[in-house]
Amino acid sequence: MTLEVTDFSARYGRIEVCRGIGFTVAPGEFLVVLGANGAGKSTLLGALAGLVTSTGEITLDGTRLDAAPARRRAGMGVALVPEGRRNLFAPLTVDENLQLGLRLLPAGEREAMRAELLGLFPILAERGRQAAGMLSGGEQQMLALAVALARRPAVLLLDEPTQGLAPIVLDELAAAIRRLRPLGLALVLAEQNVRFAAGLADRYVALRGGEIVQAGGADELRDHRFAAASLLGAAA
Known part of the structure; x- marks a missing residue:
């Protein structure tokens, strides 16, 4: 569009x-x-x-x-990735942040979208159980992008x-x-x-x-x- x-x-x-x-x-x-x-x-x-x-x-x-x-x-x-990655919840894991991003999609589409996001940002698949606040700055930015993209x-x-x-x-x-x-x-x-x-x-x-x-x-x-x-x- x-x-x-x-x-x-x-x-x-x-x-x-x-x-x-x-x-x-x-x-x-x-x-x-x-x-x-x-x-x-x-x-x-x-x-x-x-x-x-x-x-x-x-x-x-x-x-x-x-x-x-x-x-x-x-x-x-319209999706915004704010300055300072403020769309992330630092205490939650990578997987939990992604789940929050995906929650507005129909249930039947969430797993396919999650797989698509991990394909775009493969490092997130390796960090799934790690708290977002413990990621490097670059990894946090990729997670912030993935969360914003989760709504297509x-x-x-x-x-x-x-x-x-x-x-x-x-x-x-x-x-x-x-x-x-x-x-x-x-x-x-x-x-x-x-x-x-x-x-x-x-x-x-x-x-x-x-x-x-x-x-x-x-x-x-x-x-x-x-x-x-x-x-x-x-x-x-």
């Missing part, structure tokens, strides 16, 4: 955090939202999921979502997946995210690690001060240091 966002703004109370946002993401396409800390990336994704007050238009294959509460948007195919979403909103992760695990995480392409998801990835984003993006938009200041194709991100300096005002 195609996600379309038009003249979209989000606020906390009277404070407008992002404004005038517009983009389209087709099925199977990865759009990266780049921005430094405080640019409005997490607020944007939270607003798209219905967790932050917003104005403007969101459609999924022409169906309006912007008036729907978060629970209904989730049922219509059409749109995946992935917020700062590299946060707190050691550089050595980023290639493994990027490979895991690439394995999602055949699922046909419209994926929106909020990130400030330009090198990581460049390896995944089909297109990007750059936020500064809550507004889109630049947009383009993945080829513009290949010079990581130049892109980080021009888009984020920082070194790569």
Whole structure:
């Protein structure tokens, strides 16, 4: 399903955090939202999921979502993996977290979906009885992805997946995210690690001060240091 966002703004109370946002993401396409800390990336994704007050238009294959509460948007195919893997229950095991993610599927579909998720993230099969809080950061991020995917979403909103992760695990995480392409998801990835984003993006938009200041194709991100300096005002 195609996600379309038009003249979209989000606020906390009277404070407008992002404004005038517009983009389209087709099925199977990865759009990266780049921005430094405080640019409005997490607020944007939270607003798209219905967790932050917003104005403007969101459609999924022409169906309006912007008036729907978060629970209904989730049922219509929007899934959010929040910053810091906050969709996980740290004391519960990997298997128990997956079971919670699968609980809204019809009972007859759960085992097949569980097998599909473990095929996407094989390390989780080895960690089934381990508490989520005892996993490495990269493994936690894969579990967070699996829990979000358990509902078979059409749109995946992935917020700062590299946060707190050691550089050595980023290639493994990027490979895991690439394995999602055949699922046909419209994926929106909020990130400030330009090198990581460049390896995944089909297109990007750059936020500064809550507004889109630049947009383009993945080829513009290949010079990581130049892109980080021009888009984020920082070194790569």
